Amino acid sequence: MSIEVKAIDKTFGTFKALDQVSLKVATGELVALLGPSGSGKTTLLRIIAGLETADCGEIFFHGDDARGKMTKDRNVGFVFQHYALFRHMTVFENIAFGLRVKPKALRPSEKQIKEKVHELLKLVQLEWVASRFPSQLSGGQRQRIALARALAIEPKILLLDEPFGSLDAQVRKELRQWLRRFHDHLHITTLFVTHDQEEALEVADKIVVMNKGKIEQVGSPEDVYHNPASVFVLNFLGNVNIFHARSSAEHKSGEKPAKMYVRPHQLIVSRSPLSENSVKVVLTFVNLAGSIVKIDAQSQKGEIFQVEMSQEEYRALKLTKSDEVFLTPKNIAFSEYEI
Amino acid sequence: MSTRTEPAWIRRALIGIALSFLALFILLPLTVVFMNALNKGIAIYLKSLSDPAALAAIRLTLLTALIAVPFNLIFGVAASWAIAKFDFRLKNLLITLIDLPLSVSPVISGLIFVLLFGAQGALGPWLRAHGIKVIFALPAIILTTIFVTFPMVARELIPVMKAFGNEEEEAAMTLGANGFQTFWRVTLPNIKWGLLYGVILCNARAMGEFGAVSVVSGHIRGQTNTLPLHIEILYNEYNFTAAFAAASLLAMLALVTLILKSIIEFKYRAELAAAGKFVIKMENHV
Structure with missing residues (x-):
């Protein structure tokens, strides 16, 4: 089922959580709402679920106006x-809840409920925990049971609020890939909230970057990463270095000062200056652990630069800490005039 | 286990002081009540309890509790639900108002109702014209009891509901549960021990209330005397054995309350601990 929200506003007291937010999600898409805390992403998700009411704006599920529908009738x-999770119920009862509260005429029989719950437990690969209580499960297991419970009502839309937020790094990575495969298997329209850009880039078909109650950019992971629509998106989707340049060549306006934003892996390190944009720096920190080498450098003006390169490049350049080198931007991710 | 750094003599002294206070202020009076009640033999004890005036007082006390406790149960759940789960204006005012009966002297609580419903009171003439008797009758006793026990359930439930938060109810709603199903299947099981705890405290107070009820009851023997008032009258008549016999009933109520309270507290803590939540420090109102 597709989702469309149009010009949603939401204010909490004096805080504007959402400001004229419009968004379309196509059927079967896996979309990440990405932004820092307070950007309004969770509020948007809750409004779609009906847990929060928008001050104004419209919501359509598959073209039908959803505003008059209560949360319980939205099938989300x-x-x-x-x-x-309901802490006083076993895992089995947690998953069965959505089936047990159905109106009598629609309620499945006890046998059907049992089959359905076991089918869902199998789907999330946790068949052996049916009789346990939520407190006896690990974080990752609880997460998957919560998902199974949500799926019991056969929703047409799946909404996940920071689904991996409170898990440790290892489990996070596993569940992330699992969610991707899971979505490819079920094809439910899925919207998930995250503040972790890596998570969004890795899992989603489409990323919606939010900031201060507004949508900054909507696009595929490649799109938002390589063609950021604003400095905010650029910054939020990874580290970035700022070069100050008097760019007379690129801009006809003459000697207007410009800022160039360059990703850490888009810098050339050399022993001598390569262009007028080259900056002289001293290497202050080198991190060799990992597949790439991460270097911190400082210019004479005190600006900090982050550089990333392969281990091979690093060895070829014979760099060590405290070396004086020149940094030259290879590929400018974004540029703007300084105000 | 916490590390103990205090010298042994300090520990012994502190425990000693606590135990002496307990003995002096709780065990000793309790013993005196039961000794005085039984000092003329069990036959007299039973006879003074089966006296018609005593039976009427017991009946009235039970009836009052039977009405006041369910009323405050419903009010307490509604109020704590509203306070813990919603944000609205005047919320702090509501919290203050709920606590009011605890901070007002019981005599004042009684006087409020006399001023409202008494012959000279605001509603007095109207009530008289319609032949409704409130003051010096059952309605006033029940109203006053409801008033003084007003905070008991709500106060216990507000912290519990706040600790549990809203998420489970929201989850129930997204799964298609209606309001009643959400309350019955999700909220109630979560708050049941806190609720029971509040009900027991409420009941103890409803049965034991003296001051406020005394003001509105009129002390009509066999009609408007609750058990605490009955005890006072007997005592003032130097009928000590009967007074202490009646008092022993209230003392037993207190003991039963104490035992139930301990059991519930134990269950309640275990449940909260199992749920992985912090244990709420229970305030003791008894």
Whole structure:
């Protein structure tokens, strides 16, 4: 089922959580709402689920106006950041809940409920925990049970609020890939909230970058990473270095000062200056652990630069800490005039 | 286990002081109540309890609790739900108002109702014209009891509901549960021990209330005397054995309350601990 929100506003007291937000999500898409805390991404998700009411604006599920519908009638699967499993119920009863509260005429029989719950437990690969209580599960297991519970009502839309937010790094990575495969298998329209750019870039078909209650950019992971629509998007999707240049060549306006934003891996390190944009720096820190070498450098003006290069390049340049080198931007990710 | 750094003599002294206070202020009076009640033999004890005036007082006390406790149960759940789960204006005012009966002297609580419903009171003439008797009758006793026990359930539930938060209810709603199903299947199981705890405290106070009820009851023997008032009258008549016999009933109520309270507290803590939440420090109102 597709989702469309149009010109949504939401204010909490004096805080404007959402400001004229419009968004379209196509059927079967896996979309990440990415932004820092306070950017309004969770509020948007809650408004779609009906847990929060927008001050104004419209919501359509597959073209139908959803505003008059209560949360319970929206048939939206929602997975909460802290899972919100019913702590006094077993895992089995948690998953069965959505089926048991159906009106009598639609309620499946006990046998059907049992089959459905076991089918879902199999889907999330946790068949052996049916009789346990949520407190007896690990974070990753709770997450998957919360997902199974949400799927029990066969939702047409799945909403996940920071689904991996409170898990440790290892489990996060695993579940991330698992969610991707899971979505490829089920094809439910899925919207998930995250503040972790790596997570969004790795999992989503489409990324919606939000900031201060507004959508900054919507696009594929490649798109938002390589063609950021604003400095905010650029900054949020990875480290970036700023070069100050008097760019007379590129801009006809003459000697207007410009800022160039360059990703750490888009810098050339050399012993002598390569262009007028080259900056002389001293290497202050070198991190060799990992597949790439991460270097911190400082210019005479005190600006900090981050450089990334392969281990091979690093060895070829014979660099060591405290070396004096020149940095030249290879590929400018974004540039703007200084105000 | 916490590390103990205090010298042994300090520990012994502190425990000693605590135990002496307990003995002096709780065990000793309790013993005196039961000794005085039984000092003329069990036959007299039973006879003074089966006296018609005593039976009427017991009946009235039970009836009052039977009405006041369910009322405050419903009010307490509603109020704590509203306070813990919603944001609205005047919320702090509501919290203050709920606590009001605890900070007002019981005599004042009683007087409020006399001023409202008494012959000279605001609603007095109207009530008289319609032949409704409130003051010096059952309605006033029940109203006053409801008033003084007003905070008991709500106060216990507000911290519990706040600790549990909203998420489980929201999850229930996204799964298609209606309001009643959400309350019955999700909220109630989570708050049941806190609720029971509040009900027991509420009941103890409802049955034991003296001051406020005394003001509105009129002390009509066999009609408007609750058990605490009955005890006072007997005592003032130098009928010590009967007074202490009746008092022993209230003392037993207190003991039962104490035992139930301990059991519930134990269950409640275990449940919260299992849920991985912090244990809420229970305030003791008894």
